[in-house]
Amino acid sequence: MKFRDAxxxxxxxxxxxxxxFFWDLQVFWFQGGPFGCVLMVLAVVDMWKSRRGTPKRGLLEELRDDIVGSRDSGSRDSTDTSERDTRP
Structure with missing residues (x-):
């Protein structure tokens, strides 16, 4: 069993x-029961993704890919006429 599954x-x-057992427990703005249900759902989704073989990427990796991807698409050559308005 992998660490992620454990x-x-x-x-x-x-x-x-x-x-x-702690449905009515209040810690700051969290209530124990609903927080426990959300925690279980997130854990099941995480386990399902790990079994599927989806590579887990961190937030910084996703942001880096978004920034680098937008930078690459925004730096077109000025002589590229594919999207220029050619109307007289």
Whole structure:
């Protein structure tokens, strides 16, 4: 079992405990039951993605790809006439 799968199993367990036994527990603005349900759903989605083989990318990698991708598409050659308005 991979670390990612073990982490997801632990998150499911903690979410189940929160949802079953600490539904009315209030910590700041979180309530135990709904927070436990959300935690379980996120853990199941994470486990499903890891089983599917989807590579996990961090937020910084995604932002870098977005920035580099927009920079590449924005730097066109000024002699490119493919999108110029050729109306008289």
């Amino acid at each position: 982490r997801s199993v632990v998150m499911i367990g903690v979410g189940a405990v929160l949802a079953l």
